[in-house]
Amino acid sequence: MKYAKVYFEDVAVGDELPPLVKGPIAQIQLTRYAGASGDFNPIHQDDEFAKAAGMGGVFAHGMLSMGFVAQAVTDWAGAGTVRKLGVRFAAVVRLKDVVTCRGRVLAKSSKDDVNCVELEVWAENARGDKVVSGRATVALAART
Amino acid sequence: MPVTVDKSVVGKEYPPFLVAVERGKIKDFARAIGDANPFYLDDRVGAASAWGDVIAPPTFAVTFRDEGADAGVLLRDLGVDISRVLHGEQEFEIFRQLTPGETYLCRMKVVDIYEKTGKSGPMAFVVRDTAITDRTNTIVATMRSIMVIRL
Numbered sequence: 659m660k661y662a663k664v665y666f667e668d669v670a671v672g673d674e675l676p677p678l679v680k681g682p683i684a685q686i687q688l689t690r691y692a693g694a695s696g697d698f699n700p701i702h703q704d705d706e707f708a709k710a711a712g713m714g715g716v717f718a719h720g721m722l723s724m725g726f727v728a729q730a731v732t733d734w735a736g737a738g739t740v741r742k743l744g745v746r747f748a749a750v751v752r753l754k755d756v757v758t759c760r761g762r763v764l765a766k767s768s769k770d771d772v773n774c775v776e777l778e779v780w781a782e783n784a785r786g787d788k789v790v791s792g793r794a795t796v797a798l799a800a801r802t
Numbered sequence: 803m804p805v806t807v808d809k810s811v812v813g814k815e816y817p818p819f820l821v822a823v824e825r826g827k828i829k830d831f832a833r834a835i836g837d838a839n840p841f842y843l844d845d846r847v848g849a850a851s852a853w854g855d856v857i858a859p860p861t862f863a864v865t866f867r868d869e870g871a872d873a874g875v876l877l878r879d880l881g882v883d884i885s886r887v888l889h890g891e892q893e894f895e896i897f898r899q900l901t902p903g904e905t906y907l908c909r910m911k912v913v914d915i916y917e918k919t920g921k922s923g924p925m926a927f928v929v930r931d932t933a934i935t936d937r938t939n940t941i942v943a944t945m946r947s948i949m950v951i952r953l
Contacts, residue, residue: 694834720889725835737841744893
């Protein structure tokens with residue numbers, strides 16, 4: 659169930675996050691993300707510019723894909739739980755690409771009354787290539 | 803023509819700037835990602851939450867920029883054209899949620915520049931750290947961004 663509360667005790671190492679499927683990526687979403695983020699690099703808007711830059715055409719902002727990954731994490735762990743999120747942009751996301759965000763629990767720890775869960779997170783395109791990969795740390799509430 | 807990156811930029815701290823977080827900006831940002839989480843979009847859900855208001859999605863601080871400054875100043879300092887720039891890595895550490903109506907101070911510094919040759923040729927990596935503090939000078943979040951310049 660979306661936005662259901664996950665408690666620290668209910669999480670086990672190896673658990674997988676429900677996959678979040680985003681896209682197909684449309685130009686209008688890149689334009690919208692440019693406006694919302696303030697990143698107006700024409701390489702994400704202007705196909706001729708992107709081709710002249712040697713990129714083979716327009717591609718999505720890495721930060722849009724990172725936003726998708728963050729959504730996959732908060733859909734599972736809840737809004738406001740993310741303490742740390744770090745990613746590497748491994749490959750470009752093209753128009754029409756469908757991006758699936760995934761995650762897996764790597765470790766659990768409790769210190770100073772804060773219960774943290776460390777996750778491996780990534781996003782892949784329809785061909786199964788990783789476009790984003792990284793780590794996240796979320797702080798979860800305990801039942802007790 | 804091969805591109806060179808001016809490594810003397812390492813250590814440079816850009817002028818601190820203030821950002822006032824606007825409710826509508828948070829919502830536009832969440833909607834642009836296609837994230838309909840009510841803790842970002844619904845004022846009533848936000849008001850009833852532990853934070854007392856809507857909060858920003860985890861990557862929202864990437865929108866923080868010095869509106870009063872020339873947007874191209876970093877690339878000019880590095881001596882590179884925007885068409886050669888890719889985003890390599892990004893990290894956020896969040897100590898407190900960003901909420902509407904708050905004003906934050908951002909300080910950005912170039913901490914490292916290094917070169918590597920990957921499968922698509924030589925590249926320079928420009929590492930920037932940004933510290934985000936509140937009015938009491940308490941750290942709220944940090945971000946690290948690694949920009950890739952195709953040389």
